[in-house]
Amino acid sequence: MTKVYSQIAIALAAGFALVASGAGSDAAAQNRGGILKYIIPSNPPSADAHRESTFGTIHPFAQFYSVLLRVNPSNPASTTDFKCDLCVGDVPKPTDGGLKYTFKIKKGVKWHRVNVTKNTPAETAKWSKAIGGTELNAHDLVATFKKLIDPPKGVISNRKAFFSMVESVTAPDDFTLVFKLKYPSGAFIPALALPYNFVYAKKILDTDMHWYEKYVLGTGPFKFVEWQVGSHIKAERNEAYYWKGQPYLDGTEAVFAKKYSINMQAIRGGRAYIQFRGFPPKMRDDLVKALGKKLTVQESDWNCALFMTPNNKVKPFDDVRVRRALSLALDRWGGSKYLSKIAIVKTVGGIVFPGHPLAATKKELEQIAGYWPDLEKSRAEARRLLKEAGQSNLKFVFHNRGVDQPYKVVGTWMIGQWKKIGLKVKQRVQPTGPFYATLRNKKDFDVSMDFNCQSIVNPLLDVSKFQSDTIASNQYAGFQDATMDAMFDKMNRSGDPAEQRRIMRKFEKRGLDEKAYQFITLWWYRIILHRTAVKGWKTSPSHYLNLDLANIWLEEPLLSAK
Amino acid sequence: MYQYIVKRVLLMVPTLLGAAVFVFFLLRFIPGDICELRMVGEGGYVDESALATCRAGIGIDKSIFLQFVDFMWGFVIFDLGTSMWTGQPIGYEIGLRFELSLQVAIMATVASVLIAIPLGTLSAVKQDTWIDYVVRGFSIAGIAMPSFWLGILIILFLLIGTQAFLGEAWMPPIVYVPIWEDPGYNLSMLIWPALATGYRYSAVATRMTRSALLEVLREDYVRTARAKGLLEKIIINRHALKNSLLPVVTVVGIEFAFLMGGLVVTEQVFNLNGLGKLFVESVLNTDYTLTQALVMVVVAVFVLVNFLVDLLYAWLDPRIRYS
Numbered sequence A: 001m002t003k004v005y006s007q008i009a010i011a012l013a014a015g016f017a018l019v020a021s022g023a024g025s026d027a028a029a030q031n032r033g034g035i036l037k038y039i040i041p042s043n044p045p046s047a048d049a050h051r052e053s054t055f056g057t058i059h060p061f062a063q064f065y066s067v068l069l070r071v072n073p074s075n076p077a078s079t080t081d082f083k084c085d086l087c088v089g090d091v092p093k094p095t096d097g098g099l100k101y102t103f104k105i106k107k108g109v110k111w112h113r114v115n116v117t118k119n120t121p122a123e124t125a126k127w128s129k130a131i132g133g134t135e136l137n138a139h140d141l142v143a144t145f146k147k148l149i150d151p152p153k154g155v156i157s158n159r160k161a162f163f164s165m166v167e168s169v170t171a172p173d174d175f176t177l178v179f180k181l182k183y184p185s186g187a188f189i190p191a192l193a194l195p196y197n198f199v200y201a202k203k204i205l206d207t208d209m210h211w212y213e214k215y216v217l218g219t220g221p222f223k224f225v226e227w228q229v230g231s232h233i234k235a236e237r238n239e240a241y242y243w244k245g246q247p248y249l250d251g252t253e254a255v256f257a258k259k260y261s262i263n264m265q266a267i268r269g270g271r272a273y274i275q276f277r278g279f280p281p282k283m284r285d286d287l288v289k290a291l292g293k294k295l296t297v298q299e300s301d302w303n304c305a306l307f308m309t310p311n312n313k314v315k316p317f318d319d320v321r322v323r324r325a326l327s328l329a330l331d332r333w334g335g336s337k338y339l340s341k342i343a344i345v346k347t348v349g350g351i352v353f354p355g356h357p358l359a360a361t362k363k364e365l366e367q368i369a370g371y372w373p374d375l376e377k378s379r380a381e382a383r384r385l386l387k388e389a390g391q392s393n394l395k396f397v398f399h400n401r402g403v404d405q406p407y408k409v410v411g412t413w414m415i416g417q418w419k420k421i422g423l424k425v426k427q428r429v430q431p432t433g434p435f436y437a438t439l440r441n442k443k444d445f446d447v448s449m450d451f452n453c454q455s456i457v458n459p460l461l462d463v464s465k466f467q468s469d470t471i472a473s474n475q476y477a478g479f480q481d482a483t484m485d486a487m488f489d490k491m492n493r494s495g496d497p498a499e500q501r502r503i504m505r506k507f508e509k510r511g512l513d514e515k516a517y518q519f520i521t522l523w524w525y526r527i528i529l530h531r532t533a534v535k536g537w538k539t540s541p542s543h544y545l546n547l548d549l550a551n552i553w554l555e556e557p558l559l560s561a562k
Numbered sequence B: 001m002y003q004y005i006v007k008r009v010l011l012m013v014p015t016l017l018g019a020a021v022f023v024f025f026l027l028r029f030i031p032g033d034i035c036e037l038r039m040v041g042e043g044g045y046v047d048e049s050a051l052a053t054c055r056a057g058i059g060i061d062k063s064i065f066l067q068f069v070d071f072m073w074g075f076v077i078f079d080l081g082t083s084m085w086t087g088q089p090i091g092y093e094i095g096l097r098f099e100l101s102l103q104v105a106i107m108a109t110v111a112s113v114l115i116a117i118p119l120g121t122l123s124a125v126k127q128d129t130w131i132d133y134v135v136r137g138f139s140i141a142g143i144a145m146p147s148f149w150l151g152i153l154i155i156l157f158l159l160i161g162t163q164a165f166l167g168e169a170w171m172p173p174i175v176y177v178p179i180w181e182d183p184g185y186n187l188s189m190l191i192w193p194a195l196a197t198g199y200r201y202s203a204v205a206t207r208m209t210r211s212a213l214l215e216v217l218r219e220d221y222v223r224t225a226r227a228k229g230l231l232e233k234i235i236i237n238r239h240a241l242k243n244s245l246l247p248v249v250t251v252v253g254i255e256f257a258f259l260m261g262g263l264v265v266t267e268q269v270f271n272l273n274g275l276g277k278l279f280v281e282s283v284l285n286t287d288y289t290l291t292q293a294l295v296m297v298v299v300a301v302f303v304l305v306n307f308l309v310d311l312l313y314a315w316l317d318p319r320i321r322y323s
Helices: A002-020 A055-064 A122-131 A138-149 A188-192 A202-207 A260-268 A281-294 A320-328 A332-339 A375-388 A404-419 A432-442 A459-466 A482-493 A497-514 B002-028 B034-040 B048-058 B064-076 B090-125 B130-144 B147-166 B183-217 B220-227 B232-262 B264-269 B275-284 B288-316
Strands: A035-040 A069-071 A082-084 A100-104 A166-173 A176-181 A222-228 A232-237 A251-256 A295-310 A395-401 A424-430 A447-453 A519-531
Touching (some): A035 A055, A035 A260, A055 A222, A082 A188, A122 A202, A138 A202, A260 A281, A260 B264, A281 A295, A332 A404, A332 A519, A395 A404, A395 A432, A404 A447, A424 A432, A432 A447, A459 A482, A482 A497, B002 B064, B090 B130, B130 B183, B147 B183, B147 B264, B183 B232, B220 B232, B232 B275
Parallel strands (some): A035 A251, A395 A424
Antiparallel strands (some): A232 A251, A295 A447, A295 A519
16 A cells, blocks of 8 residues: 555646646657547537636637637636737726826738538538638627627626726727726726637627627637537637747547446547546546556645535624634634645635735735634634624524535534534435525525635636625625625725735635625645646646647647557 | 237336436436536636526526426427536437447347357257256356456557567457448447357356247147147247247346347446446536436336337237236
């Protein structure tokens, strides 16, 4: 057994060393050619990223589209490094006191002309013939952002809430794009860099706003070849791509497979190079053991927070002492150490993604109830609070989502933690549909698991779950707090990072400690496993980012392709 | 016979209708909102107006009664509607998967019949010998072993075995290609699930063949045939086996119908984009229209297969007449 673990450790170390030494470095000479086969543990409901919230739409379709801004593909781990994709030069600075952003749009960006085969939908062929090879311009971007910001009746934009600060978007000429804001906001640029903001053709949107739900036509690094619903999607290189030399691959082939065991077996058995969402630690260890040097491991904190949400409207959880005790009982620092071996969680953090400039430092965190370094003191305080509230023998039902990673694993751990302060807790697990029905509509729970996964790290908006439930429909704890709402508003309208940080600390302290409305348990941890033959790609804090695949190249073919 | 066929076809109508009503209302009892699942399923925030647009777009903002009327009208005019989840026509969604499920069902049935009838016959003819014990053990193991579990074992065996012998692990393909486009690739993908399900399925049929044949072998006309000095091989093949196949055909028919829509777990294990996987996804997505349509397809397959089995009885046993 010791030998096995030491082999895993060596292989892991090798993997980390590869990452550290720049497994994804752009500096090395890139091979051209090959088909990147990858697995997507989802099945996209539609191809329109403007309306969907799932990574299942980003992973297969991001390769076909351009975006205005994106995370730096050479530095995707950064939470603040945004680069122009369609705009020229660097991300522009605002003018007019932070109220106006002017973007110069690249010239020579061409709409795809797809190679029509028997598998090409007639609609795609028709529009490819009509606009394929013509130049993208600022009017396409205006049409795209209008659809995102203020969609017409009957059209869904899942990003509308991210652009509440936008007053107007216009194109004074064919290659200039101007956003005017209602108020200066630090959340605007990150919102523009959302990976969902695929740029669509104005001519198509003018004809049918729903066209992009079923069909694909973009200006991205890869051109559409075939999409078989529920099975796979194929793409080929866009020879006219505007980033010189890219993409390196001849094409891609993504397979939809929800089961993680299939994902792992596909990488092991030579059917796929990579899966971009992430794997649990046990699968990492097994695959490292099976593939050794042929596997590379890339790991990162993950912009998904796992919440513990007491129902503030139900007794005894309407009592701040009881809620506070629930958080004080959790050994987050210890849990991080042990749970990270079996679940996709690791980092202890407050309400802001750990590592972001707006996030609490360890020292700041340790001032918040539930994060104190002295666990015995925490639990003694929890018992005292329960006693004072007359709830020393409290029994309740913990509501959880019927998904193993990380929900059931962490839920079971939390029940064990609560037991240590004398609470008797039963777990009620529901599939995702009924789970949300309970959280959002029935609201008949005592304490529930909840989570918040975002793409771009945009703390000013990501913490919106701590506003009153009359404002934030995704706040399920059921509290209203005008002070929190005012702080949130002030923070979002401030252009000064230092002031934002100052408000954020007060906001965090009030939400997690003083009022103890709801809690962060642990932040998720992303483990990407890929064949070492995959080069050029670097992990990021989100499974939605850095997925246009333009910078990937392959060192050798898979067994299945040999 | 003609009258019988007409009567059976007419009987299908109330059966399908009853199933449709039952399925429609049963699904409405499942809590969950497809729009919430779709738009906030990954924990994000969404504008409430977007949720309202989504609900209106797929018609779940209408009263249950109106939804029922829409569904029944679609049923009457053979319009399955569109999937609430993907917005694609349900006929297209099912059509994409039907071919694969049908091929697996046929391959599993063929594998099962090829295993079950010889083994069941052998077991009956060699009753209470070691051969009989081995066959019975083999078939009991098949019944005891869930096909998805056997599927997992097969995949692991392939991965570990190929890594040991070829130096690199190999797993069966996970993207379906029709058999007429690339027979080798197609079979290398589907042979494994067909074997996994066919084995369990053959186990039931083997036991059924054995017991039915044993019963027939004790009939007077078999004794008479033996007394006439006919060869045992002719007695078994020409006289006994055909008559013992009635219950076997029933089992094979029901199992075939089950395979068409019931391979929910095995399809997940092998990542087959078939009807079973679609079924699971439609339920998890609370896609009412798709789930309803799939249930109706399975009900229709069951009704049709049972009807065909009844017709087959007459061919197998000329004494049976449906007049």
